Amino acid sequence: MSTSQSSSGVERIDGASVRIGALVPLSRPGWVEAGQHLLAGLELAVRDVNGAGGILGRPLELMVRDTAADPQKAIAVVDEWARQGVVALAGEYHSVVARAAAARADALGLPFLCSSAVLDALTEQPTDWVARLAPAQSHGWQVYADFLLSEGHRRIAVAIEPSVYWASGTRILQDYLAPRGGTVIELDMRTLAPDAVCDALVDHRATALLLLVGYPEPAVSIVSSVRRDPRLAEILIGAPAGQPEFAEWARLLGHEGTSIPFLRYLPEHFSPLGVRVEAALRERLAEAPSFVAFEGYDTITVLADVLRSGRVDWSRVVVEGTRGKIRFSRVAGISVWQWAWPLVQVVDRDPNEPDRFRILHAG
Missing domain, CATH: 3.40.50.2300 (Response regulator)
Structure with missing residues (x-):
């Protein structure tokens, strides 16, 4: 009715x-x-x-x-x-x-x-x-996938914990990246310690790691482990769910928490x-x-x-x-009335000025 x-x-x-x-x-x-x-x-x-x-x-x-x-x-x-x-x-x-x-x-x-x-x-x-x-997640995370592709990333690892939300995000990335030459590699954080993530990234030759895990832990420990591993100096760490948006992230990680792209919804x-x-x-x-x-x-x-x-x-x-x-309005595949869409940005914290955000991509 x-x-x-x-x-x-x-x-x-x-x-x-x-x-x-x-x-x-x-x-x-x-x-x-x-x-x-x-x-x-x-x-x-x-x-x-x-x-x-x-x-x-x-x-x-x-x-x-x-x-x-x-x-x-x-x-x-x-x-x-x-x-x-x-x-x-x-x-x-x-x-x-x-x-x-x-x-x-x-x-x-x-x-x-x-x-x-x-x-x-x-x-x-x-x-x-x-x-x-x-x-909707399908819209925002596709914008994020476009950003990864534009930066040349085709082998993308996701550190993932069990969750309907994380599983949905992984499917969106897989469905969008696969036809465009991308591969999503799942790293199950129920069995991997943060240090073991580093070895897995090297073994899989991943160029990007996305944090689809709880916050502050294990997200903070994973970032610290990857940042301190010289084998992974060039890897991109990403957090599409937006963990780096908040001040606590900067307080916990300092400079290690910069240059980690995430999604936000601001003009x-x-x-x-x-x-x-x-x-x-x-x-x-x-x-x-x-x-x-x-x-x-x-x-x-x-x-x-x-x-x-x-x-x-x-x-x-x-x-x-x-x-x-x-x-x-009504949007295909969305069961509720939806504002389609607020502007979606991919941003990160500037390593030279951690309290400043850089807009890297928009959609």
């Missing part, structure tokens, strides 16, 4: 405030720094929405829960919020958690705007209850709104905001527009976000 024609909590807003439930990873094994940036963007946008009059005269209230990267915890929270009258869901960084939340939101008829998770199949079947701001130049939000986020976080913080801000901006309209119809949304105009 199309949500544009169906009843939803959005149409039954009552009470003193309009409550949105925010799912964020704020404790391990979740990616805590990503969760902090996501929450900073969400909270800043709520402040701005309320400063502009709220939702039909009512203040917007953000109810925050830590998912700790646990899908079952997220499902339980969504059920609890549905009983408490939350009218929409926002957030989540981890794809596996977002997928669980999206399935539950769809079953309950509760609108969910996913901020950051990129796994293509957020729901098993097409749904009108769920939309997403981040680009080359911000609009006036983006400039203002960037300054406010920098003050709130006491550091440069990541793309995840902007995803958080844009999520609330979009949901406020949906809530003011009184119905869930993602097709009618046209909102000026921090990273450009946001519209949603």
